Amino acid sequence: MTSPVVQHHxxxxxxxxxxxxxxxxxGLQLKSAxxxxxxxxxxxxxxxxxxxxxxxxxxxxxxxxxxxAMATAAAHAVRLAGRTxxxxxxxxxxxxxxxxxxxKPTPLGPELVIRARVAETGKRKxxxxxTVTADGIETARGEVVAAPLPGSMG
Numbered sequence: 770m771t772s773p774v775v776q777h778h779x780x781x782x783x784x785x786x787x788x789x790x791x792x793x794x795x796g797l798q799l800k801s802a803x804x805x806x807x808x809x810x811x812x813x814x815x816x817x818x819x820x821x822x823x824x825x826x827x828x829x830x831x832x833x834x835x836x837x838a839m840a841t842a843a844a845h846a847v848r849l850a851g852r853t854x855x856x857x858x859x860x861x862x863x864x865x866x867x868x869x870x871x872x873k874p875t876p877l878g879p880e881l882v883i884r885a886r887v888a889e890t891g892k893r894k895x896x897x898x899x900t901v902t903a904d905g906i907e908t909a910r911g912e913v914v915a916a917p918l919p920g921s922m923g
Contacts, residue, residue: 771853802854881903
């Protein structure tokens, strides 16, 4: 059976990202997959992801939002092409803009759930909106503009 995880199907050369690259043993190894009409990822912060005792470093949240948005844009492109994740090539996207709203301090310990939906699709961009929750409480929101990987990066 083919894995439903978007990041498992990035070409190997583009699978080294610190946040989501399966080829980066020291990275976060974020995994994103469709759940209905949303792309969802779950991540449990490690002790070193601390900001102050008991709370997650905001940069980690930004990284998770960033990488999850790229996976959401890729999953959306695959679905628009009439395929499922794992059928054919999964395209790569890069961040054109990243906006994070920190709504509440995010506790260190609970699993974080990142839920994303595509808000806008264009030829040169995909706008993704998402939420981050800890223990069911929304702690952050993000809006990210994803652009197809430029040829200069290939």
